[in-house]
Structure formats: C-alpha cells, structure tokens
Amino acid sequence: MTDKLLRKIEEEISRLHMKEHGVEELKVEEDVFDKPTLETLYKLANRGVITAMGGSISTGKEANVFYALGEDKRELAIKIYRITTSNFKAMSDYLIGDPRFANIKQSKKSIVFEWTKKEFKNLVRARDAGVRVPEPILSERNILIMEFIGEHEQHAPRLKDVGRDLEDAASFFEVVIDYTTKLYQNASLVHADLSEFNILVEGGSGDEARPVFIDIGQGVTLDHPNAEEFLSRDIHNICRYFSKLGIDASEEDVLASVKGLV
Structure with a gap:
C-alpha cells in the first residue's frame, strides 16, 4: 500500500469520527488495524456500509468488536479478527471436518478469512432457524459486520x-x-x-x-x-x-x- 493511499484511508477514518479515538493509537494496534484492514474499512465506508465508527466494545483473544453506524444510522457491531495473533491451531480444529471449508489453504491469512466467512454463514443459518443472534450483514476478509445488540453504544x-x-x-x-x-x-x-x-x-x-x-x-x-x-x-x-x-x-x-x- 502506498503512503498516499494510507493518507487517504486516514482521512476517511477521520471522517468516520475515529479521530477522537486516535488514528495513531489505532495504528499502534497493528495486530488489529493493519494496513489491509484499514484499506478494507476505507472501501466499506466509500460504499456507505459504514458511516461512522466508534470505539471498542469488546476485546477477545482472536478479535476486537467495535461500535459503528451504517446506512440510516443503523447501529452496527464490527468484528475484526487479528491475522497475526489469532489461535490458528484452534481455528483449524473447527474448520477441518466441515465440508463447507474442505479446500481451505493452511496459511494464517486464509484460515482467518475462512473463519470470518464461517461465522457469517453460521449466523445466517442460526437466524433462519429461529435462533436470536446478531443479524449478519457483511463478511469481507477478516471483518464481520452485524447487528449491534445493546443500547446507548453499550452492548x-x-x-x-x-x-x-x-x-x-x-x-x-x-x-x-x-x-x-x-x-x-x-x-x-x-x-x-x-x-x-x-x-x-x-x-x-x-x-x-x-x-x-x-x-x-x-x-x-x-x-x-x-x-x-x-x-x-x-x-x-x-x-x-x-x-x-x-x-x-x-x-x-x-x-x-x-x-x-x-
């Protein structure tokens, strides 16, 4: 990614009001906001999928979840899986044996991307079966966007x-x-x-x-x-x-x- 494109992404992040949380602070968290992830967020913002993004509402071993707004100010939860520090062995144990992911490549990036797709597909199946889960909206690379469950930006x-x-x-x-x-x-x-x-x-x-x-x-x-x-x-x-x-x-x-x- 060129420095010029990265500056554009930072400008977009600023427009999404992430500046109040500190772009420099986010860049320090390289395991979550690496350059490809920032680029994907930028593209999603350009498409109108994300119109404003707030701070972290949950931190887990493999992913962070952030509060955001989408079209018509709909409240969203954005789950970002870490590519560099996720437990790939544990992820593989749940992916291997699932016929939906039979041809997965055994690389860190591929496993995280497929895991993100897997969570999206599982949410769709669960919701269609009548189980109350966050409504899945979009899965792209290591980013999962879904319905925010909570009030006043608190999950x-x-x-x-x-x-x-x-x-x-x-x-x-x-x-x-x-x-x-x-x-x-x-x-x-x-x-x-x-x-x-x-x-x-x-x-x-x-x-x-x-x-x-x-x-x-x-x-x-x-x-x-x-x-x-x-x-x-x-x-x-x-x-x-x-x-x-x-x-x-x-x-x-x-x-x-x-x-x-x-």
Missing part, C-alpha cells in the same frame, strides 16, 4: 454478569435450550462454545429478558466428526451454570430433548 450484558439478576431464570433457561434445539434440528449446527460467556441478555432482567447467542464462529455442522462431543460440552456448560442459579437442569434430559429423543 447488552453477558449472561455471566447478570444471570443472578434474572427474575425468571427458569424461563430464560428454557429459551436457551429451545435455541440449542433449533440450532441442532433446524440448522444442523452445534454452537460448540456455548456458555454463559457467549450469551447476551437482551431486554433487561425482567420478563422481557431473552438470550442472544453470539461468537458462533466455531459452530460446526452435524457431519463434523466432533459435533456430538461439542453438543455434549455445550449442554454441560449450560446445565452447570443454571444449576448454580437453582434451576433443575439434567444434562441427560436436556441432551435427549435437543436431539428429539423424547
């Missing part, structure tokens, strides 16, 4: 942080199991990393509270060799957590229910 809390405040934890648990069942039976998917860390609580802690499944990039289709093992692990995690909230959660019964055996 909805994770279940791990507010579970004990739920007024009706039993009903919330039932919806979580219903979503897990819909993933399995309707979408032929297993989340494969389901826990209180990857469920948002939308609508407050009262009767309107409902779960939102997130971080579904590692989700696998049922023909993946480890699909059943991952399902059992998901159910163990959920039952373990809700048991702490006083909910009678039998892993055997839940597993049978999810698989349609009862």
